[in-house]
Amino acid sequence: MIRYALAILLVAGPAQVLAQDSTPGLELWGKIHEVFSHPRCANCHVGTDRVPMWSGPEYGAAPRPHGMNISGKGADDGANYLVCTTCHSKQNSATPHGPPGATSKGVAEWKLAPVEMQWFGKSSAEICKQFKAKESNGNREIAALAHHVTTEPLVLWAWTVESERKPPYSAKELGKIVEDWGMAGAPCPTK
Amino acid sequence: MRVIWVDGEPHKVDVEGDMPLLWVLRDEVGATGPKYGCGIAMCGACTVYVDDRPVRSCSLRIGDVAEGAKVTTIRGLGTPQALHAVQAAWIEHQVAQCGYCQPGQIMAAAALLHDKVAGKPPLSDADLDDHINHAMSANLCRCGTYMRIRAAIKSAAAKLQGQRP
Known part of the structure; x- marks a missing residue:
């Protein structure tokens, strides 16, 4: 009898636990996705064309490619003759519609995310899969991912803007959400 | 007070750190080659080099320009005798x-x-x-x-x- 019970637990148990635990885990992922799909983050997590995007409340409903034919092709911080920091200086511009800034070369290096970390235009399921897979997340375990989002200077820079352009939560809160999502089995949505 | 090298000459500038480099060049140094266009790094009229890399000087605070930085304006690109x-x-x-x-x-x-x-x-x-x-x-x-x-x-x-x- 005990053997039967053990067999049932071994076969059905993990699936049942997974089914029970996936809902809170998916809710946590939803919060992570809120941050990752925010324009302040996603605009530079672009695909193979290496064209950063302009999207966000100041651009209305339709995202558009970065103006002025800008592309990171050749180098993720821009071609040598027109690097990102030609216009994006070390401070967020105080002038309306001025370029956001980031310190560069040494602190928060202003550059596009690697192509395998494309978020812009990707579904929540696709971003989740990319974020979890070590081959596309910088070879990081969940704990390292939580550490990354709470300590990487360019990630932290995302929150250093006025409130209407700021991603939700805080870097510290995001790190805790990532940890909790990992503890919940790090489930990903199916679509 | 900081020193920047503009077109090969040292200049002591005593201004607030948030003054754009463009105004330092035009009003403090007298280098009027770079022009004020849009003021938000969108038009390129103010382009100069800082340490040989192009920047939009209207959007770069002087406080973010390193002490002793080499700034090149159109005036320093070539000379009348030896144009670029x-x-x-x-x-x-x-x-x-x-x-x-x-x-x-x-x-x-x-x-x-x-x-x-x-x-x-x-x-x-x-x-x-x-x-x-x-x-x-x-x-x-x-x-x-x-x-x-x-x-x-x-x-x-x-x-x-x-x-x-």
Whole structure:
């Protein structure tokens, strides 16, 4: 009898636990996705064309490619003759519609995310899969991912803007959400 | 107080850290080559080099320019006796109309040719066009001199590659 019970637990148990635990885990992922799909983050997590995007409340409903034919092709911080920091200086511009800034070369290096970390235009399921897979997340375990989002200077820079352009939560809160999502089995949505 | 080198000369500047480099150059140093256009790094008229890299000086705080930094304006690109290849090509092609944007255009073009042409294997015409499209699209000209700008860059590129224009 005990053997039967053990067999049932071994076969059905993990699936049942997974089914029970996936809902809170998916809710946590939803919060992570809120941050990752925010324009302040996603605009530079672009695909193979290496064209950063302009999207966000100041651009209305339709995202558009970065103006002025800008592309990171050749180098993720821009071609040598027109690097990102030609216009994006070390401070967020105080002038309306001025370029956001980031310190560069040494602190928060202003550059596009690697192509395998494309978020812009990707579904929540696709971003989740990319974020979890070590081959596309910088070879990081969940704990390292939580550490990354709470300590990487360019990630932290995302929150250093006025409130209407700021991603939700805080870097510290995001790190805790990532940890909790990992503890919940790090489930990903199916679509 | 900080010292910056502008076109090869040291200048002591005593200004607030949030003053844009453009105004330091124009009002404090007297280097009026770089122009105020949009004020938000969108038009390129204020382009200068800081430590040999192009920047939009209207959007760069002097407080973010390193002590002793080397700033190059259109005035320091060449001399009347020894014009930069791009400056010479600009005259050859009579590029300027009103001329307001041209210092920025020339600085952007010279940066492109320095990175991709001077001392490098020759580029195909298509590749050079592609680089021009990328390098110069962020420099606006209200007079619409773009065709002459492109012709002048190609002419300067040919000279820098040791080819006949």
